[in-house]
Amino acid sequence: MNERTPLRLGTRRSLLAMSQSRLVADALSQRTGHAVELVGVTTEGDVSRALLAQIGGTGVFVSALRDRLLSGEVDFAVHSLKDLPTAPAEGIVLAATPPREDPRDVLCGPAKLADLPRGARVGTGSPRRVAQLRALRPDLEVVPIRGNADTRLRKVTSGELDAVVLAYAGLRRIGREDEIAEVFEPDQMLPAPGQGALAVECRADREDLRELLASVDDPATRAAVTAERTVLAVLEAGCSAPVGAYAAEVDHKLHLTASVVAHDGSRQIRLSASGSLERPEELGRELAARLLDQGADQVMGERDIEPR
Numbered sequence: 001m002n003e004r005t006p007l008r009l010g011t012r013r014s015l016l017a018m019s020q021s022r023l024v025a026d027a028l029s030q031r032t033g034h035a036v037e038l039v040g041v042t043t044e045g046d047v048s049r050a051l052l053a054q055i056g057g058t059g060v061f062v063s064a065l066r067d068r069l070l071s072g073e074v075d076f077a078v079h080s081l082k083d084l085p086t087a088p089a090e091g092i093v094l095a096a097t098p099p100r101e102d103p104r105d106v107l108c109g110p111a112k113l114a115d116l117p118r119g120a121r122v123g124t125g126s127p128r129r130v131a132q133l134r135a136l137r138p139d140l141e142v143v144p145i146r147g148n149a150d151t152r153l154r155k156v157t158s159g160e161l162d163a164v165v166l167a168y169a170g171l172r173r174i175g176r177e178d179e180i181a182e183v184f185e186p187d188q189m190l191p192a193p194g195q196g197a198l199a200v201e202c203r204a205d206r207e208d209l210r211e212l213l214a215s216v217d218d219p220a221t222r223a224a225v226t227a228e229r230t231v232l233a234v235l236e237a238g239c240s241a242p243v244g245a246y247a248a249e250v251d252h253k254l255h256l257t258a259s260v261v262a263h264d265g266s267r268q269i270r271l272s273a274s275g276s277l278e279r280p281e282e283l284g285r286e287l288a289a290r291l292l293d294q295g296a297d298q299v300m301g302e303r304d305i306e307p308r
């Protein structure tokens with residue numbers, strides 16, 4: 001490929017998406033000498049929040065960008081890996097997983113979780129965070145919220161909510177980390193599979209491009225997120241399921257922790273295992289099987305059981 005023809009990077013238009021895309025664009029230019037041009041794409045999830053709730057959220061932000069890849073309108077795309085469905089997309093490859101940002105969740109507001117008054121209103125849209133918050137502080141009123149980080153943070157400033165839970169990575173990337181009251185350790189709140197990581201996708205038949213994009217891949221991040229996402233895939237749970245998973249290298253091994261939490265926080269199964277850095281899928285499958293053995297299906301399904 002000619003270095004003077006800019007590579008077209010498809011991205012959502014949100015501040016977070018643009019910041020992440022620029023990060024990848026800069027790293028790629030630096031390593032390969034290729035210019036990169038950002039192409040903003042409006043996705044269904046951006047157009048209609050109502051529609052987003054209706055279709056359940058899984059992959060709506062991703063599919064519009066994939067359509068542009070397949071049609072050739074853009075050369076590659078950058079997504080939050082957390083938002084990527086676990087099922088592979090026909091004709092598209094995960095060309096790179098750049099070095100991961102901090103994977104932890106944070107509380108934004110005037111006080112730490114333990115110092116919030118009884119019955120305080122805490123906002124989050126994710127069933128995983130809802131369940132874990134209820135396990136930590138059953139007295140809180142957990143309020144479902146949607147929207148970008150800015151909208152969510154504003155609900156605290158305006159007094160509508162006492163605090164909100166967000167991903168550390170997202171706040172860092174948009175430069176709002178000064179609003180953090182507390183960073184949750186993974187033993188308090190296990191992050192979502194892939195949280196803090198980015199996904200760089202391109203068409204499978206673009207061999208030349210895949211080679212360029214490999215220059216921004218971080219193998220340690222790829223191993224970790226592969227193990228985490230395998231757990232999610234085996235449990236057949238989408239991005240909206242109360243499943244946490246976090247993997248990292250410890251003593252030359254991949255250490256993985258995964259959990260499922262009942263919607264009301266009343267029950268939780270959490271397990272850990274270590275395995276080879278070269279076989280993250282095996283580790284993920286093994287841990288998911290153990291979770292299912294211990295009743296993960298029942299724990300996750302508890303909110304769907306109708307009282308009779």
Ligand SMILES: NCc1[nH]cc(CCC(=O)O)c1CC(=O)O
Nearest residue numbers: 080082166167169170195196197
């Ligand atoms: N589901 C929304 C989403 N997808 C990716 C991020 C940013 C953090 C990340 O890269 O994991 C966020 C916001 C959030 O969860 O606070």
